[in-house]
Amino acid sequence: MIKTAILTLFLLQQAPAENVDWDKEFGVEERVRDPETGEFPVEPYQQSNENAGAKPFQGEQLPAAFGGREGIQKIADRTVELSEADPRISDIFVSHDMVRLKRTLGEQFCYLLGAGCDYSGRDMRTAHAGLGATKADLNALVENLQKAMREAKVPFADQNKLLSKLAPMSKDVTER
Amino acid sequence: MRKIVLISGCMVSAFCASVAQAEELEWFEGDKLVLTNGASTVEGASGGGIATWATISGLEMDNGVGVSAHITAIDLPDFGFQSHGVSIGIKNRVELSYARQNFDTRDVGEALGLGQGYVFNQDVFGAKVRLFGDMVYGDPLLPQVSVGVQHKRNLDGPVVRAVGAADDEGTDYTISATKLFLRHSILMNATVRYTNANQTGLLGFGSASGKGHTVQFEGSIAYQLSRRAVIGAEVRTKPDNLDLGEDDWIDLFAAYAISDNITVTAAYADLGSIATFEDQRGAFLSAQLAF
Ligand code: HEM
Numbered sequence: 001m002i003k004t005a006i007l008t009l010f011l012l013q014q015a016p017a018e019n020v021d022w023d024k025e026f027g028v029e030e031r032v033r034d035p036e037t038g039e040f041p042v043e044p045y046q047q048s049n050e051n052a053g054a055k056p057f058q059g060e061q062l063p064a065a066f067g068g069r070e071g072i073q074k075i076a077d078r079t080v081e082l083s084e085a086d087p088r089i090s091d092i093f094v095s096h097d098m099v100r101l102k103r104t105l106g107e108q109f110c111y112l113l114g115a116g117c118d119y120s121g122r123d124m125r126t127a128h129a130g131l132g133a134t135k136a137d138l139n140a141l142v143e144n145l146q147k148a149m150r151e152a153k154v155p156f157a158d159q160n161k162l163l164s165k166l167a168p169m170s171k172d173v174t175e176r
Numbered sequence: 177m178r179k180i181v182l183i184s185g186c187m188v189s190a191f192c193a194s195v196a197q198a199e200e201l202e203w204f205e206g207d208k209l210v211l212t213n214g215a216s217t218v219e220g221a222s223g224g225g226i227a228t229w230a231t232i233s234g235l236e237m238d239n240g241v242g243v244s245a246h247i248t249a250i251d252l253p254d255f256g257f258q259s260h261g262v263s264i265g266i267k268n269r270v271e272l273s274y275a276r277q278n279f280d281t282r283d284v285g286e287a288l289g290l291g292q293g294y295v296f297n298q299d300v301f302g303a304k305v306r307l308f309g310d311m312v313y314g315d316p317l318l319p320q321v322s323v324g325v326q327h328k329r330n331l332d333g334p335v336v337r338a339v340g341a342a343d344d345e346g347t348d349y350t351i352s353a354t355k356l357f358l359r360h361s362i363l364m365n366a367t368v369r370y371t372n373a374n375q376t377g378l379l380g381f382g383s384a385s386g387k388g389h390t391v392q393f394e395g396s397i398a399y400q401l402s403r404r405a406v407i408g409a410e411v412r413t414k415p416d417n418l419d420l421g422e423d424d425w426i427d428l429f430a431a432y433a434i435s436d437n438i439t440v441t442a443a444y445a446d447l448g449s450i451a452t453f454e455d456q457r458g459a460f461l462s463a464q465l466a467f
Contacts, residue, residue, distance in 0.1 A: 096425070135268075135313065136207035136237040148401060156402050157361050164358035170313035 039100040045122050052111050052119035053172065054165040062117035065158040066149075072115055076106035078148035079141070088140040092131055112165045124172040133174045142166075188383035201267075204467040210403055210433045212312060212356075213265070215441045216246030216464050219300045219326055219376060220261035220275025222329070223352075223406040224441050225460055226425050227394035227410045229365045230322035233273065234265025235436070235466050241266055244466035246275075250445055252456040254418035256280035257447075261300070269322075273302040278376045280428055284453055290335065296378045297331040304350075311354045311363075319355035321459075326350070328377040339451075340418045341380025342388075344370050356400075371383035374418050375450060404433040423448020428461060439464045 023030065030039045058129065066072045080102050082094045093101075104121030111119040121127065149159045185324035214222035214231035223229035225248070234242020242265040250257040261275030277298040285294035304324035311320040326348040330336055352367040372382040372389045382388045392415060398408030407430045416422040429443035443460035452455045 130378055134237065135310075136202075136205070136239060136417045138313070139207055139209050139237065150403075151337055156400070160400065161359045164316065167313045168316050170310070 033099075034060045037099070037103075039103070042097075042100070042122070045126065047069040047120050049111060049119050051121060052108050053124045053169045054112055056112050057161065057165075059114060062089040062113045062158060062161060066109075066113055066115070066154055066162075067152055069110055069115050069117065071152055072110045072113060073102075073106040075145070075148045075152050075154070076109050077102045078151065079145045080105060082144035083141055083145060086140055086144060089133075089137045090134055092137065109162065113162060122171050128173040135170065135174055138170060138174050156164070193283065200239075202236070204235070204242060205237075205240050206242070206436060206467055207237040207240060208235040208242070208268070209312060210436055211400075211406060211431065211439065213242070213244065213466055214441040215431055215439055215462060216244065216248065216258040216261065216263065216275075216427075218248055218250075218257070218275070219302065219328075220246075220259070220263060220273035221304055221324060221326065221350075222263065222265075222271060222273075222301045223367075224365070224396045224398070224408065224410045224427075225429055225441055225463050226323060226412050226427055226445070227365060227396045228304075228350050228352055228367050228369070229396065230306065230309075230320040230352040230367075231311065232265045232268045232271045232304065232322070233263035234271075235267050235467070236265050239267065242467060244464055246462060246464040248460070248462035250447070250458060250460045251457040252447060252450070253457060254284045254453045255282060255450060263302075269306050271302070271304040271322075273300075273304075274298075275300045275302070277376070277378060280374075281451075284451065290396070294335075296335070296443075298377050298378070299329045299331065300326055302326045303331075309353075309355075311356050316357070316359070317355075320355040321351070321353050324350040324352070328373060328381070328401060330377055330380055333380075336374075336380030337384075339379055339420075341374055342382035342384050344380055345370075346377055346381030348373060350373060352394075357410070361400040363396070363398040363400065365394070368392070369394060371415070372417065373415075374420075375414070375422060377435040379418060379420075379451065382421075383417040387415070390415045398429075398431075406431050420452055421449045421454075429460070437466055439466070 107117050107119045108115035187359040195255040214229050217223045220232045221228045222233040233244045236242030245262045247260040253431045258278045259275055264275035265271050279296040281294045304322050306322045348371040350369045354365040355364045369392045370389050374380055375388045392413045394412045396410040398406045400406050402445050410427045412425040414422050425447050427445040429444040431441040433439045441462040445460040447456040
C-alpha cells in the first residue's frame with residue numbers, strides 16, 4: 001500500500017517549468033528600502049513609549065554621563081555593529097534591518113535614560129518573536145553594549161543603570 | 177490511503193518533537209557574564225569565599241555544561257587552612273562539587289597533644305539546584321533561589337570524637353537567595369544553613385552531649401566596581417556544639433576576574449576562636465579557573 005502511494009507521488013511530480021519567479025509563486029514580497037529613511041517597511045503597529053518596555057529615569061545626570069542624545073545614539077550604533085560582527089550571535093541579525101534597529105535602539109536607550117526622546121519602535125515581545133535568542137545570546141549582547149559604553153567612557157555605575165532597565169525585559173527578548 | 181497520511185503525519189510530528197528535545201548541550205562555551213558564576217567557597221560550592229550563594233558554578237548558561245576548579249589558602253596566626261576542589265555546572269541549573277579541606281594545626285598540634293603539624297582533613301561532596309529566579313535578569317526584586325546539600329566526611333574520626341564530636345560525618349542543607357541589584361551595582365546574598373558541623377566539620381559533627389542540627393545564617397553584600405572587580409563583606413554564623421567558644425566568621429573581600437576564566441579573591445578573614453585559640457584573623461587568598 002505504502003509502495004503504491006509513493007509511486008503515485010513520484011508519477012504525479014512534474015518537472016518544474018523554467019524561468020519561474022519563485023518569489024512570486026510563494027508570495028514573497030520584494031522589500032524596498034524607503035528612499036528617505038533607508039529602512040524597510042514593517043507591519044503596522046501602535047506607536048507608544050510604552051513599547052520601550054520600562055519607565056525612564058529622571059534627571060540630567062544620566063543623559064550627561066552618556067554624552068547626551070548624540071552620545072547615546074553612537075553607543076546604540078556601536079552595540080549593533082559589534083553584535084553583527086560577533087560570531088556568537090551574528091546569525092540572528094542576518095537579513096534583519098540594521099538601519100531601523102540602530103535608530104530604534106538609540107531611541108529606546110535615549111528614552112529610558114531620560115534624555116528626551118520618544119520611542120517609535122515596536123514592543124520587545126513583538127520585535128523579538130521568532131528570533132529564538134537564548135539567555136546566552138542576551139549575555140553576548142550585554143557584553144557588546146558594555147563594550148560600547150566602556151569605549152564611550154560611561155562610568156560603570158551609570159552603565160549598570162541602563163542595564164537595570166533592560167535586564168527585566170529578558171523574558172520578552174529571549175525564548176526558552 | 178487515509179491511514180498512510182495519518183501515519184506519516186505522526187512520524188513527522190514525532191520527528192519534530194525529538195528534534196526539539198535534542199537541543200544540543202554546549203560544552204565549556206563560557207556564556208555566563210563574567211563573575212556571575214561566583215567565587216568558590218572553602219566548601220567547594222560557588223558563592224563568596226565563606227558563604228554559599230544561589231549561583232551555579234561554571235560559565236555555562238541554560239544550554240550548556242561548565243566546570244570550575246579552585247584553590248584557597250587562609251593563613252591564620254596559629255593555623256593554616258587550605259581548600260581545593262572542582263565543580264561542574266549543568267545548564268545553569270545543577271551544580272555538583274567536591275572539595276578537600278586541610279587544616280594544619282602547626283605548633284598548636286603539639287600543645288593539643290596531637291603532634292606538631294597535625295592536619296585535619298575533610299572531604300565535602302556538594303549538590304545545588306537552582307529552583308527559580310535569575311540573579312541578573314527578570315523581575316528586579318525576584319532573586320535567584322537555590323537549595324543545596326553538602327555531605328561532609330571528616331577523615332580524623334578518632335580525634336574529633338576525642339574532642340567531643342558525636343560523628344565524623346554530617347550533612348548540611350542550604351537555601352540561598354542571590355540578586356544583583358544593577359541599579360545600585362550591588363549584589364546581595366542570604367543563605368540559611370541547617371547544620372551540625374563544628375568548624376564546618378573539621379572538628380566533626382554535633383556533640384557527644386547530644387547537640388545536633390541548628391539553623392545558621394550566611395550573608396554577603398558586594399559592590400561592583402567594574403565588570404571585572406567587586407568588593408564586599410560576608411558574615412557566617414556558626415554553632416558552638418563543642419562549647420569551645422566557636423565564633424561566627426566575617427570577611428572583607430575583593431575579587432577580580434583577571435580573564436574571563438580566572439578569578440582571584442583576596443580577603444581579610446576573621447575566623448574568631450578555633451579550638452580555644454582566639455583571634456584567628458588573617459589573609460584569605462583564592463584562585464578559581466572556570467570554563
Ligand atoms: C533587553 C535586551 C534587548 C533590547 C532592549 C532590544 C531592543 C530592540 C529594539 C528596540 C528593536 C527594534 C524594534 C523595532 O524594530 O520596532 C530590536 C529588534 C531586534 N533585536 Fe533586540 N533587543 C534586545 C535583545 C536582543 C537579543 C538578545 C537579540 C539577539 C541576539 C536581539 C536581536 C534583535 C533583532 C534581530 C532585531 C530585529 C528584528 C526585526 O527585524 O524584526 N535583540 N531589539
